[in-house]
Amino acid sequence: MTRAATVPPAGEVRQRRTGLLPRLLRHPVGITAVLVLAVLYAAAFLGPFVYSASPITTDALNTTASPSAQHLLGTDELGRDVLARLLYGGRITLTISIVSMVVALSIGSLVGALAGFYQGWTETLLMRLVDTFMAIPSFFLILAAIAVLGNAPAVVVTVIGLGFWPQVARIVHAEVSKIRNFEFVEAGRALGASGSRLIWRHVFPQALPAAAVLTTLGIAWSILTETGLSYLGLGIQPPLASWGNMLQNAQTYFWVKPMLAIYPGAVIALAVLCFNLLGNVLRDLTDPRSRF
Amino acid sequence: MVGFLGRRIGQGMVVLLLISLVTFFLINLAPGGPSAAARFESTAEERAAIQKQLGLDRPLLTRYGSWATGVLRGDFGATLSGGQPVAPILRQRLGTTLQLGLAALVLSVVIGIPLGIITAMRRNSVLDHSVNALSTLGMSVPDFWTGIMAILLFAVTLKVLPASGLADMSAGFSLSEWLRHMILPAGVLAFVMLPNLVRFTRASLLEVLGADYLRTARAKGVREGRVIVKHALRNAFVPIVAMIGLILPALLSGSVIIESVFGLPGMGRLAVDAALGRDYNTIMAVTLAAGFIVILTNLVVDLAYTVIDPRIRHD
Numbered sequence: 001m002t003r004a005a006t007v008p009p010a011g012e013v014r015q016r017r018t019g020l021l022p023r024l025l026r027h028p029v030g031i032t033a034v035l036v037l038a039v040l041y042a043a044a045f046l047g048p049f050v051y052s053a054s055p056i057t058t059d060a061l062n063t064t065a066s067p068s069a070q071h072l073l074g075t076d077e078l079g080r081d082v083l084a085r086l087l088y089g090g091r092i093t094l095t096i097s098i099v100s101m102v103v104a105l106s107i108g109s110l111v112g113a114l115a116g117f118y119q120g121w122t123e124t125l126l127m128r129l130v131d132t133f134m135a136i137p138s139f140f141l142i143l144a145a146i147a148v149l150g151n152a153p154a155v156v157v158t159v160i161g162l163g164f165w166p167q168v169a170r171i172v173h174a175e176v177s178k179i180r181n182f183e184f185v186e187a188g189r190a191l192g193a194s195g196s197r198l199i200w201r202h203v204f205p206q207a208l209p210a211a212a213v214l215t216t217l218g219i220a221w222s223i224l225t226e227t228g229l230s231y232l233g234l235g236i237q238p239p240l241a242s243w244g245n246m247l248q249n250a251q252t253y254f255w256v257k258p259m260l261a262i263y264p265g266a267v268i269a270l271a272v273l274c275f276n277l278l279g280n281v282l283r284d285l286t287d288p289r290s291r292f
Numbered sequence: 293m294v295g296f297l298g299r300r301i302g303q304g305m306v307v308l309l310l311i312s313l314v315t316f317f318l319i320n321l322a323p324g325g326p327s328a329a330a331r332f333e334s335t336a337e338e339r340a341a342i343q344k345q346l347g348l349d350r351p352l353l354t355r356y357g358s359w360a361t362g363v364l365r366g367d368f369g370a371t372l373s374g375g376q377p378v379a380p381i382l383r384q385r386l387g388t389t390l391q392l393g394l395a396a397l398v399l400s401v402v403i404g405i406p407l408g409i410i411t412a413m414r415r416n417s418v419l420d421h422s423v424n425a426l427s428t429l430g431m432s433v434p435d436f437w438t439g440i441m442a443i444l445l446f447a448v449t450l451k452v453l454p455a456s457g458l459a460d461m462s463a464g465f466s467l468s469e470w471l472r473h474m475i476l477p478a479g480v481l482a483f484v485m486l487p488n489l490v491r492f493t494r495a496s497l498l499e500v501l502g503a504d505y506l507r508t509a510r511a512k513g514v515r516e517g518r519v520i521v522k523h524a525l526r527n528a529f530v531p532i533v534a535m536i537g538l539i540l541p542a543l544l545s546g547s548v549i550i551e552s553v554f555g556l557p558g559m560g561r562l563a564v565d566a567a568l569g570r571d572y573n574t575i576m577a578v579t580l581a582a583g584f585i586v587i588l589t590n591l592v593v594d595l596a597y598t599v600i601d602p603r604i605r606h607d
Contacts, residue, residue: 132310135590139545140563140582144315144575147567148322224434228549231436232564247437251553254444261444265437273432280428 020209023285030281033274040271044090053081055088056239064257076246076260077253086267089241094271096157096236097222101215103161108168109204109211115169116176116207117199127173130166138163142225146234156235160225164218171214175207209286217279220272227268243268293598300594304587311583312363315576316356363580369573378577381562386581388458389558392550393543395478400485400539405532407486408493409520412501427487435484435546439553442476456555477554481546485539492535496528503527529600537593541586 024030048055053071059079067074073082115126133141145159179185180203188198223243229235230244238245243264250261343349347358362369368378411420447455453476459469500506501524509519548560555561559578566574597604 128306128310132307132314135307135541135586136311136314136579136583137541137544137586139548139560140579141315143548143563143567144318144579145322147570147572147575148319220432227434228436231434232549232552234564234567247440250440251443254440255448258444258448261437261440265434265440268437269429269433272434273429276428276432 020282020285024281027281027285029277030285033277033281036270037274037278040090040267040274041094044087044094047087047090048084051083051087053084055080055084055241057081064253064260073263074257074259077249077257082246082260082263085241085246086243086263089243089246089264090267092153092236092240093223093226093243093268096153096160096226096242097219097275100157100160100222100226101164101218103158104164104168104218105211105215107161108165108170109172109207111165112169112172112174112211113176113199113204113207116173117180117195117203119177123173126169130169130173133166134170139225139228142229143234146229151229151234151237153236153240156226156229160222160229163225164221167218168211168214172204172207172211175210176203179203179206209282213279213283213286216275216282220275220279223268223272223275227264297595300591304591307587308580308584312360312576312580313356315579316359317352319572319576320352320355359576363577368577368580371574372571373569378573381574382559382577382581385557385559385562388556389544389547389551389560391474392477392481392547392556392558393540395474396481396485396543396546397536397539399478399482400489401536403482404486404489405493408490408532409497409525411490412494412497413520415498423490427490430483430487435480436549436553438483439477439480439550442480443553446476456553458556477550477556480553481543481550484546485543488539488542489532489535493528493532496531497524500524500527526600530597530604533593533596533600537590540589541582544582544585 025034051072057080059075061079062071062075063077063079065071065075065079071081071083073086076082076085111126111130115123115130142159142163145162146155149155149159176199185198185202188202193202226235227242227244227247230242231247233245233248236242236245238248246264247261250264254261340349347355359369366379368382370377371381407423411417411423414420443455446453454473457473459466459473461469497520503524506519506523509523510516514523544560547558548563550556551558551561552564559581562574563578565571566578
């Protein structure tokens, strides 16, 4: 159980065909989260075109400087521009969080769908594997993987994704085992559809909303994990900026410059908050029973 | 009951075996694994000598076999850097982590469950909404940042608590010293766990609050406090205990970061140092120990069900 990703109870499959997106955009919390995230992504990916300070140029004579016209949020302990590092760090952190969840969703869906659809020994084998991975606190497994595979961004993405796939597999498995007994699957089978066609064309799309909700919450978890790893010095390595590694030296310097520790944490919290809210709203919209 | 216990212990052993296989093969098959240790040596003879010294010239399955039998005897091999045995280091570090984890767990239960009960009883009140908003916020703030902010506030600005480290127990155990050093890390770790526990308690209680037997109890004239504690909470308790079982892995994962923030020499910090130094034996030992703790807790939680709810019988 990770704190960002509360697993939603497997809900009834929603039969109503009202678009999810319009309902999301009419939801006050949903639209706020979407807008704030849009601003964060725009700032990270377009901001550096407007704000041209370099995130890696050091300035030994101008360290831990206060905000000025030249450095809007001041400079860090090596004289690098804090705002520029926040913008470039956002690119890294936000990209890693999404891509790692694509990894988790792909593996988790494959394993969960196969286990739920075929049952029997396939299910036993695959779900026991899921149990095994769930029994290892994910952070320890991630540390072990990083120790041997190194910490190139591509490795960090994959390893974080691998830390979350069991949760996806579990929810997809639960959904698929339920949906496979519906009559339309029986009808498809009667028409001669192959096993893989039944899974991927008929059953899995019905399980996707539940997986999507979990993955949205997973993005929040992924941001926390990547920034945590980078804070510990095991994730994204300087001079490349990540919201996490900006805090690596914060504890040494917050005696003189507390703002250096405050900015990165605040943007991490904002991004994670928005993904958590978005996930909660999506869950309410796809599974009305979960609302209390 | 004995049959159930035997079956669950058997299942736990299988999962533990799988965990050991996963970690061992992940570490030994990866390109940067122990065999890479030899690559810094210049001549072929030196490389071969290092491989032989580390036992890397033997087939992988043989190596797994000897590692696993060692583990069963409590021997996790030696650290790569200093060559000291891993087991005593792990045991010592585990103590710190268990202190931190238990303190955090007690704090979250003592605060989280009452808060969940109150918000369920006063559903949609201002208090309910503020607790809900705070929980969402609490779930979103990174734990290491909460830790840094807590140090900034209590140690740097107010100067009331130590910024890091364990209490010095060389002059005998002192509860107040222990608390002074443990309250910040355990508090931050508990803060991270609280939102889940509060929400879950609230949801579980709400599910039973509308039940007929509560109306009956009230109709008989049972006082409201007693209705909640004896009738409602008793039935809401099974999912809450299940939740505590689920929180534990997260608590262990969280301790990795919290121990680093507060400079505590625990198992989490050991894992980080081992990962930074590519100390494979230590990494495998720590991962296995973490898995073992989780499996053991799940077993305890399953047994706790029977105590809380006599209707659940394991046979």
